[in-house]
Amino acid sequence: MCGRPPGQGLEFMGTSEPVEPDHALSKPPPVAPVGAQALPRGPAMPGIAQLMMLFLRPTEFLDRCAARYGDTFTLKIPGTPPFIQTSDPALIEVIFKGDPDLFLGGKANNGLKPVVGENSLLVLDGKRHRRDRKLIMPTFLGERMHAYGSVIRDIVNAALDRWPVGKPFAVHEETQQIMLEVILRVIFGLEDARTIAQFRHHVHQVLKLALFLFPNGEGKPAAEGFARAVGKAFPSLDVFASLKAIDDIIYQEIQDRRSQDISGRQDVLSLMMQSHYDDGSVMTPQELRDELMTLLMAGHETSATIAAWCVYHLCRHPDAMGKLREEIAAHTVDGVLPLAKINELKFLDAVVKETMRITPVFSLVARVLKEPQTIGGTTYPANVVLSPNIYGTHHRADLWGDPKVFRPERFLEERVNPFHYFPFGGGIRKCIGTSFAYYEMKIFVSETVRRMRFDTRPGYHAKVVRRSNTLAPSQGVPIIVESRLPS
Template structure:
């Protein structure tokens, strides 16, 4: 049947939308048990989403030519925050050009140079966390990851500009968590007093500080290791530097893409570790033996497998008929690599619901079986940055604290905009680790 899509739930799209937003994990699991690894869901005000969770099909999806699939088009709702030059919104040649400009800033070597700064920020923040009572780690991790981005990506030094941007950007990100406030049409008639008007004002104030920063940094020719320094040194193919608005848009993009994702992933790491004392013991042994960080890396990988904060890669809008896994998809359908289902496929990961970092010691993550950072030419630019930061924060916390969950049972999943985070905010009791067992940062 030309144009037919793989079968999926038949409920009205508002019912499917409710499941997808309110109980995403249960909804996805139910669809898989009924329809298999490939199914179609229908959400309100969106093209049909075909969910793929077979590694061979995901490989074909990630390798499809850029003119056939457009992930950028579906991200337009972010434009008021990230701006029209954002790598997230672009496709084809324009996307490739922007990605080439940004890639060097995220290479392993550039990342290593940021680790001292990340460690300093992490240790200072963690030292202020209260002990002996249940606390929500998630909001504290949001503050920590915001500080890391402002210092290591924006290259801000402590002072007036950092404080001004921290306040305004926090408020701007809160708008992102309430999508309705981002739609100007819904705000008409509020006479410049509604949330949209407030958002525009905050954005203007943040932009003024950002353009001032860019201008100053362009002039000082300084020798710094932050991501902005690498972007200032980048050149288009015709030799021209990135314009101030391109720089502004990509800084905002890195903030939006890298802040809440890393904070939620760290929150899951602590939610798991508080319930897995044997994993914590092994992490401590590794540090005490001064024996590399293989188990720490595996712990981060296992957290990303078990709790991918983005349950799927960016939906790819079909522009020309695309054949994947023997099915030909027509234009105007979105193909979606589903990380959550792939990561919980017992044929790939035996005992998939167990939290067991050892599985990645035996078998490193595969390109098409472990996709918390998506894949192909859209793969997360900040994957090394996020992994490094997670390792540093885990060490900084475990070095001085023992973790206990606030009460029995797991934390359920809560959706915050597009990321999935622990329902009770990773509520944990910290206790000072006895000195003899304390480990170095």
């Protein structure tokens, strides 16, 4: 899923350790030796300090590394192999188009196994990954989306109806509730409000587990034992109890549906249950559980974070907000924006894309190299991590004029090169939820802008902070709704 340092999949988490002073980056750059090979240069500061920088000042750190070392540099993360970040489109193309049995995305995600399980797309490589992706992918394609649209819009509008008028609140908390409910209803097909409420509680607990998913040298989660000990000592922090509770709900759902006629159901779980592998077999309950957890973990915090960033950027850019309002008004019929028209709103599309360019939810994606490879004159040894740097590439001045400026119009002008812009990763592992995420984010943004007049709390400026596994806006974007139209 998603942009990640080696072995961790879903980005690093924040800590309270002190950060190495900025002058550390200006030391003479060393060559990082691995055996007889020389890797691209990188910061001289100790690995723990690099880790802290990635936690506490991720975008600032990456900007400074790029300014000092260029497009491709090597980071040292304690307990992991050399971690090579690149914003060189030529190298990114090689990585994304490379043999997936050589560039291992699943191995790079091993640290997620305690949550998503052994059968998750995120941690699989090779034949199993291709087999499972082929089975799941159709449930997320094209026409399928339309079946989900009205449910998503209803969930968004019910939330907008609850937003207070005239009082500040953190919009990210709201988008998280919305996107979680979307996943539970559309992907899991849950309908019972009590079950959904239980689920919500346990998911929030499980997200805390990401804090403990540091990988060790073999890419296994080194701190899982620690997380278990914390849970025993403080039951309210027992993420494994929450995982068990979620598993119980999922297995019960699977069992219930096995005894029902689900042929007319459109939710992703029901569709996966009715799909067959090439040899005619179906997914086992354990496989279904692992993929559902994957979709849950990969699919709600991500969209929620981008939705919150969209709100922020629109508030900061009244000109863009004005253009979007005009576009929405032009497509609205009898007070409703028809879902079938959503993809005709070019400026809306550009706003969402520009948001993911300037503030991507993950700063990177990762592949572990299985065997040595010589690429562009550099020989990379086995087991290093090659990592397309999403943030760095999206902020290259030569690819994106004025990269620090929010300007949706740039996405109206030309086709996007997939090695210059890849918020959803790339190649055979590109995010399976790309169309779904665009669709739900567009519904959220268009309904919010159509129905609300809002602005950020006076004096608020977002900083990029780590939240769960994403690069999120600080304080959750406090906004004040000035007025609201009925849905």
